[in-house]
Amino acid sequence: MRQFSVATQRSEEFVDITGQVAQALAESGLKEGAVLVYSPHTTAGVTINEGADPDVKRDMLEHLRSLVPNSADFRHAEGNSDAHIKTSLMGPSQLIPVSGGSLLLGTWQKIYLCEFDGPRRRSVLVQALAAGD
Amino acid sequence: MRQFSVATQRSEEFVDITGQVAQALAESGLKEGAVLVYSPHTTAGVTINEGADPDVKRDMLEHLRSLVPNSADFRHAEGNSDAHIKTSLMGPSQLIPVSGGSLLLGTWQKIYLCEFDGPRRRSVLVQALAAGD
């Protein structure tokens, strides 16, 4: 089990954590299997999507905001139910296959920590899992 | 592989299954790795979110209902396409890292079975996966 932290800068943003995950994988020594990237938070998730054009991140965040506006009729006293819902829509984790000691991400894929209620210091857990074949 | 069942009480609800998952993990004897919590159903998923304030669950269910109303123009004859869609939005499973024999859930995280077409008896499968580092 490895862990790193990310200081997010905005109320909502996608932070590319691919480099930190690759580093944690290298430290684990795993050659074949998969790597679990896990957010132990309830208002920040993890997704995988395009890293080349920053407008993709922007469009994703903007559209999630329109699907789950924080002005909706929510009861949760902290007033951040929108952040909780967006976290479950993206999911709290992603699992990436590993072969030859490398993350098998596609050409355009990056791993993002999805901040929905920042800025905050967030933890990310990285667990290497063994292949079974 | 362990398995337990949950008798849901309503047409839609989030049932906290964290205790049953922790019990299944203890029985497995796994010390390092991750635990897969899997719903073998197509109208009930699994998510992880806040457990402290019950209004979070309420707001999540309510907002999912507004995003996927069962009054939408669906063709599926059983009339529960909304439940199928919400299941895929939450996902049929979650994977939680394990270290020292414990679930590494964050302070506020609970594991929920998401019932979207109840009440029914639901099964949950729990598979312990080995660390590779």
Add this chain to the structure above:
Amino acid sequence: MRQFSVATQRSEEFVDITGQVAQALAESGLKEGAVLVYSPHTTAGVTINEGADPDVKRDMLEHLRSLVPNSADFRHAEGNSDAHIKTSLMGPSQLIPVSGGSLLLGTWQKIYLCEFDGPRRRSVLVQALAAGD
């Protein structure tokens, strides 16, 4: 690690890949653990849902299109931000428990490659993970 490819036929469709995943699992020789089904693409994901009535797939695709219309106010120059968002909503992968060498899918569950920007040739990675109990 196994891999197969799928030639999708439409701009958007859910392609049942359960047979190819079962075949990859058989080749891996895994008896106990789980199988990771991973899309290395940013406009095609993986989900699990009902396979009996084709109207479920149709209703899911149609409703996702209404939640994320490609006419939304997007900036990404390629014009397919809707496909990126739908991919993150479904997720790029699914993890299915394995016991006795078989996928523990529920009675009605099928594994779908979710094409959101086709038709294209897509790759699917299948990684067998070892049980830890």
